[in-house]
Amino acid sequence: MIFLQSGAMTASARLDPPSLSVEPGGSQRVTLHVRNGGDIVEAYRFEVVGAPSAWSAVEPAELSLYPGTGDTVTLTFQPPKAPDTSVGQLPFAVRVLPVERPQDVTIPEGTVEVLPFHAVESELLPRSNRGRLRAGFQVAVRNHGNMPADVTLGAWDTDEKLRYRVHPAKAELAPGEQGHLKLTVRPRHRILRGAVQRHAFQVRVARDGQPGEPLDGAYEQRPLVPALLPKALALAAAAATALTAAWFGLLKPTITSTAGAAVTSQASQAVQSEVKKRQKEVASVASAAASESAKAKAEAGAGTKPSAQPSGAASGAAASGAEGANFYTPLSVRAKAGANAGATFTVPKGKTFLISDMVLQNPQGDSGTLTLNIDGSQVSLLALENFRDMDSPWVTPLRVPAGGKVTMTVDCRTPGAPPSAPKPTTCAESALLNGKMVKS
Structure with missing residues (x-):
């Protein structure tokens, strides 16, 4: 206990106890004993000074005492359960001010020890995602405690059908800080054709080695070859065959009439034009299927040969002709060392492209930069040396309107050196x- 009193003072005050400990969100009380040593009736006012004054209260706030008498007031300390609540020993004092004789002020002193508390909140974003080869997630972690927290992320599934990659593996969060841990989920076995498979998994954020509550997630594995692609090929081929049969069976015979010949000639040109159009559609769909199959084989191998597609080329394919169907389009770029090159995809008229994720590949291990722009606005800027195979999902899809351009530009600094292959002279991404792809 502390007892302070000057020889000239007529008031005395002491704290009981002079020091205490309190948890944030809790409360502790201290008794202040006050005595009037003067010869007149005196009223006393009380004021807490120091850092604890922000979360302290005095009751009653004023006290009147006859000469030679004493009484008590109660001090209550209630530090908030918040990240900015300081930890450790905090000094404070109580100013006991006599109203009639303010020069006889008394200031007893004490200390409050604020104890640490830990609170980490985590959230999986999104809870469910889809992809053919992988899916990306983020785990948002916020430290609500008043002490730094070391957090690590773990993921698992009971069927052991998935593999996981976490970046960064661990993070240190200051009080009140929020961080994001990236999680990439990959299937152990790929699906060439068939139905979508849903895999449930869980993630858990551990704080300073103490595990937290598990978070449920789901990965929807899509087949490498879209389910409607064979039907689209068959329908396109059947249409082309029917038009060809119509040409040879109905319109080719000679018509002697001049007017009839003219009509036949015009019809012949129209049918031939339609046949060529259908043949192009079949070739386009077949090319998309071959591209998808080649991509699956290349990703399944350890070392992929550079693509034979010319620099700056781009192509697209739809999984279905239905409105709002799933759509994907590849972009490939080759750039010489010290130069840059780009590839562009333009959204067709009357359509809007909703981009939900982007899969990037740097099979050679090139160094330089890769930039993705939408109508001249930069969306991503990545260093090539930081990845070989990357999946970048967006929780909210990127909208590219009709006529909009999606451009990938590669600034090649140094081509990589793939194992067991001659050193290339160009960067290939x-x-x-x-x-x-939805209707505008």
Whole structure:
């Protein structure tokens, strides 16, 4: 206990106890004993000074005492359960001010020890995601405690059908700080064709080695070859065959009439034009299927040969002709060392491209930069040396309107050196944009 009193003072005060400990969100009380040593009736006012004054209270706030008498007031300390509540020993004092004789002020002193508390909140974003080869998630972690927290992320599934990659593996969060841990989920076995498979998994954020509550997530594995692609090929081929049969069976015979010949000639040209159009559609769909199959084989191998597609080329394919169907389009770029090159995809008229994720590949291990722009606005800027195979999902799809351009530009600094292959003279990067093509 502390007892302070000057020889000239007529008031005395002491704290009981002079020091205490309190947890944030809790409360502790201290008794202040006050005595009037003067010869007149005196009123006393009380004021807490120091850092604890922000979360302290005095009751009653004023006290009147006859000469030679004493009484008590109660001090209550209630530090908030918040990240900015300081930890450790905090000194404070109580100013006991006599109203009639303010020069006889008394100031007893004490200390409050604020104890640490830990509170980490985590959230999986999004809870469910889809992809053919992988899916990206983020785990948002916020430290609500008043002490730094070391957090690590773990993921697992009971069927052991998935593999996981976490970046960064751990993070240190200051009080009140929020961080994001990236989680990439990959299937152990790929699906060439068939139905979508849903895999449930869980993640858990551990704080300073203490595990937290598990978070539920789901990965929807899509087949490498879209389910409607064979039907689209068959329908396109059947249409082309029917038009060809119509040409040879109905319109080719000679008509002697001049007017009839003219009509036949015009019809012949129209049918031939339609046949060529259908043949192009079949070739386009077949090319998309071959591209998808080649991509699956290349990703399954350890070392992928550089693409034979010319620098700056781009192509697209839809999983279905239905409105709002899943859509993907590849972009591939080759650039010489010290130069840059780009590839562009333009959204068709009357359509809107909703991009939900982007798969990037740097099979050679090139160094330089890769930039993705939408109508001249930069969306991503990545260093090539930081990845070989990357999936970048967006929780909210990127909207590219009709006529909008998605451009991937590669600034090649140094081509990589793939194992067991001659050193290339160009950087070779590719991107696969996935999403939906909807009607504008």
